[in-house]
Amino acid sequence: MNAPDHPDPQAFVRTADRPLVVALRASLWLIAGLGIIALPFVLILLGSDRPTAVHPLWDFAMGCGFAALTLAIAQFALTGRVKLLTTPFGADIIYLFHRFLSWGVLGLMLTHFGILYIWYQPALGELNPLTARWELTAGRVALVCFGALILSSELRKRVGLEYHGWRILHIALAVTGTFAALAHVLGVGKYSAMAGSRTLWLGIALVWAAFLAWSRLLRPMVLARNPWRVTSNEAERGGVHTLTLRPEGQPLRAWKPGQFAWLTIGHAPWALREHPFTISTAPDRGPEVSFSIKPLGDDSERMAKTPPGTLAYVDGPFGTFSIDREATAEGFVMIAGGVGITPILSNLHALQSRDDPRPVILLYANSTLDEASFREELGAIAQDIDLTIVHVPEEAPEDWQGETGMIDKDLLARHLPDMTHDWPHMLCGPAPMLEAVSKGLTALGVPARRISSEIFDLV
Ligand SMILES: Cc1cc2nc3c(=O)[nH]c(=O)nc-3n(C[C@H](O)[C@H](O)[C@H](O)COP(=O)(O)OP(=O)(O)OC[C@H]3O[C@@H](n4cnc5c(N)ncnc54)[C@H](O)[C@@H]3O)c2cc1C
Numbered sequence: 001m002n003a004p005d006h007p008d009p010q011a012f013v014r015t016a017d018r019p020l021v022v023a024l025r026a027s028l029w030l031i032a033g034l035g036i037i038a039l040p041f042v043l044i045l046l047g048s049d050r051p052t053a054v055h056p057l058w059d060f061a062m063g064c065g066f067a068a069l070t071l072a073i074a075q076f077a078l079t080g081r082v083k084l085l086t087t088p089f090g091a092d093i094i095y096l097f098h099r100f101l102s103w104g105v106l107g108l109m110l111t112h113f114g115i116l117y118i119w120y121q122p123a124l125g126e127l128n129p130l131t132a133r134w135e136l137t138a139g140r141v142a143l144v145c146f147g148a149l150i151l152s153s154e155l156r157k158r159v160g161l162e163y164h165g166w167r168i169l170h171i172a173l174a175v176t177g178t179f180a181a182l183a184h185v186l187g188v189g190k191y192s193a194m195a196g197s198r199t200l201w202l203g204i205a206l207v208w209a210a211f212l213a214w215s216r217l218l219r220p221m222v223l224a225r226n227p228w229r230v231t232s233n234e235a236e237r238g239g240v241h242t243l244t245l246r247p248e249g250q251p252l253r254a255w256k257p258g259q260f261a262w263l264t265i266g267h268a269p270w271a272l273r274e275h276p277f278t279i280s281t282a283p284d285r286g287p288e289v290s291f292s293i294k295p296l297g298d299d300s301e302r303m304a305k306t307p308p309g310t311l312a313y314v315d316g317p318f319g320t321f322s323i324d325r326e327a328t329a330e331g332f333v334m335i336a337g338g339v340g341i342t343p344i345l346s347n348l349h350a351l352q353s354r355d356d357p358r359p360v361i362l363l364y365a366n367s368t369l370d371e372a373s374f375r376e377e378l379g380a381i382a383q384d385i386d387l388t389i390v391h392v393p394e395e396a397p398e399d400w401q402g403e404t405g406m407i408d409k410d411l412l413a414r415h416l417p418d419m420t421h422d423w424p425h426m427l428c429g430p431a432p433m434l435e436a437v438s439k440g441l442t443a444l445g446v447p448a449r450r451i452s453s454e455i456f457d458l459v
Pocket residue numbers: 091162163164260273274275276277278279291292293294295296297298299300301319339342343454455456457458459
């Protein structure tokens with residue numbers, strides 16, 4: 001029971017984040033997603049002016065082609081930072097959907113083309129783009145674009161493709177592929193010539209164009225009109241730098257602990273150089289906000305060195321890795337690796353500023369103790385709230401009495417008594433660590449629904 005002078009954690013939960021509302025919204029989006037795939041098939045089967053004497057296999061091939069297009073267009077909404085869509089799931093899950101659905105788009109396109117190639121060769125006409133009908137070539141361009149899009153994404157890290165270059169290629173292929181697919185559907189016109197169907201596809205094309213204009217032009221323009229100024233840059237342990245930013249336009253609205261924002265520094269907002277960073281300021285503070293950046297690549301290295309006075313752009317808040325999703329929890333287990341401490345620190349700051357009495361056990365892994373960013377700050381927070389910190393350095397000094405090595409099942413068992421198994425377990429760190437810790441927790445009997453992780457690698 002909370003002491004009467006402690007605010008009720010429920011008071012910080014917005015209606016949109018109540019578990020029932022989240023589940024309802026997630027279900028509605030999933031139903032909408034299934035509807036998007038099913039709609040073209042239904043339209044074909046119900047179309048009153050549908051060409052007669054066509055075989056069901058032909059209908060199926062057409063349905064696959066149309067479903068591929070609607071799903072491809074839906075992908076833009078998935079990655080377009082639509083808060084209404086990302087809130088029930090979290091950004092990492094949305095990107096995971098995006099990745100798997102992209103395979104779905106390619107699969108549907110290949111099925112469409114494959115059926116025509118095997119059973120309806122004449123319908124394909126010439127394959128040579130110089131002599132083929134333009135609308136059929138457009139369909140093939142779409143297929144090549146989506147194939148290249150998936151290959152370049154799946155192989156990006158293996159072939160060492162630089163992230164920024166890959167991102168530009170990704171967007172160019174997605175826009176060209178979708179445009180070509182729309183041109184193909186409208187140009188071929190057999191089914192889309194049906195009055196209702198043609199209007200539907202033209203409407204979808206317009207919505208897509210409007211969405212592109214909003215996400216790539218209008219939103220960056222709004223960001224450009226609301227610049228931020230870096231007011232300080234503090235070096236932390238572990239090579240991390242904390243930048244504090246002051247709004248020169250609109251401040252950030254109502255962020256929750258653990259959420260992140262897309263930060264652009266040293267480039268215009270439409271330059272595609274924004275990176276996600278956790279907002280480390282507690283939500284009841286502001287309007288200044290801080291981001292703690294570990295140099296892990298070219299841009300983060302440059303951003304970590306930002307001198308005070310530099311202009312920046314902040315797009316947020318996003319994300320669901322927050323204690324505010326767990327208002328009824330009796331306590332928390334938080335497990336961080338390296339810079340994965342940032343969203344956890346933000347949640348701890350919120351517990352501290354709200355005087356929240358719920359216990360927290362924090363396991364914090366680093367290569368060495370000296371590398372543990374915010375070690376002193378965490379110690380200070382532990383003076384104010386019921387926080388137990390277990391540092392786990394991979395290499396420890398000789399006189400070190402605590403844990404050392406990797407976080408595994410045995411280490412977890414030593415620090416997490418049975419009564420904590422039903423608390424939320426919030427994990428953030430390198431992917432291999434998250435995998436090993438999740439396995440260890442599951443082996444200890446922690447239910448999967450009690451484990452959530454923030455993945456710093458969205459693609
Ligand atoms: C929700 C979230 C919160 C994060 N919070 C923090 C934080 O508080 N502090 C911190 O130091 N790091 C944080 N990160 C990680 C940070 O975003 C990456 O380290 C940074 O984007 C790397 O960019 P780079 O150009 O320096 O490195 P690169 O070498 O270009 O990229 C390294 C890897 O980072 C990923 N990445 C790069 N750019 C982007 C991008 N624009 N969008 C998505 N992924 C990208 C890619 O998978 C890439 O392979 C967070 C990431 C996410 C997803």
